[in-house]
Amino acid sequence: NAGVTQTPKFQVLKTGQSMTLQCAQDMNHEYMSWYRQDPGMGLRLIHYSVGAGITDQGEVPNGYNVSRSTTEDFPLRLLSAAPSQTSVYFCASSSGPGVHGYTFGSGTRLTVV
Amino acid sequence: GDSVTQMEGPVTLSEEAFLTINCTYTATGYPSLFWYVQYPGEGLQLLLKATKADDKGSNKGFEATYRKETTSFHLEKGSVQVSDSAVYFCALSDYTGANSKLTFGKGITLSVRP
Numbered sequence: 001n002a003g004v005t006q007t008p009k010f011q012v013l014k015t016g017q018s019m020t021l022q023c024a025q026d027m028n029h030e031y032m033s034w035y036r037q038d039p040g041m042g043l044r045l046i047h048y049s050v051g052a053g054i055t056d057q058g059e060v061p062n063g064y065n066v067s068r069s070t071t072e073d074f075p076l077r078l079l080s081a082a083p084s085q086t087s088v089y090f091c092a093s094s095s096g097p098g099v100h101g102y103t104f105g106s107g108t109r110l111t112v113v
Numbered sequence: 114g115d116s117v118t119q120m121e122g123p124v125t126l127s128e129e130a131f132l133t134i135n136c137t138y139t140a141t142g143y144p145s146l147f148w149y150v151q152y153p154g155e156g157l158q159l160l161l162k163a164t165k166a167d168d169k170g171s172n173k174g175f176e177a178t179y180r181k182e183t184t185s186f187h188l189e190k191g192s193v194q195v196s197d198s199a200v201y202f203c204a205l206s207d208y209t210g211a212n213s214k215l216t217f218g219k220g221i222t223l224s225v226r227p
Binding site: 004033035040041042043044045048058090092097098099100101102103104105106107 | 145147149155156157158159162164202204206207214215216217218219220
């Protein structure tokens with residue numbers, strides 16, 4: 001049971017480039033979320049999904065897109081990378097956040113130069 | 114909106130000291146409350162949880178009690194170890210409607226010295 005798998009673990013982008021952060025879970029969880037972690041800011045929600053085909057914006061969605069075509073996968077797309085998007089990104093999944101909380105991946109450390 | 118406030122850090126303790134990390138919350142509904150721990154270079158792990166008032170969550174010697182009257186969920190451990198050095202996050206999930214989000218505090222870094 002792999003849990004939540006994020007790839008890549010590290011990435012360096014140039015300003016203006018685009019890329020996709022991958023997230024996959026094998027627990028058949030309906031709920032999935034993307035967070036970014038910045039020093040002194042805690043974790044801030046970017047986008048979330050309550051099931052395949054259903055996504056919604058979180059606290060800091062600008063500059064990011066998501067889609068949920070399958071239960072397992074929830075990729076995060078950076079449309080045109082900016083230095084302000086330098087951060088650690090975490091994907092998480094849950095069968096019921098109100099009762100179980102979320103299971104987190106190990107993160108992707110992204111640097112935009 | 115929902116919010117979580119954690120005490121300012123960092124916190125440095127000697128091994129076997131008593132630990133308290135304060136957490137208070139604001140929520141419009143009836144939230145579930147969580148403590149997560151993040152070890153260096155890793156993702157967040159659920160440490161403990163409480164889903165209703167007066168519940169006590171516990172794990173690995175850590176405890177926290179859901180206090181609705183003071184809107185608090187303080188984390189305690191009677192005797193910390195060097196291996197407890199990590200970042201600790203308090204979080205809530207509100208039951209209202211179809212809310213599926215966790216709201217996190219800013220986290221606090223705990224360092225335990227031998």
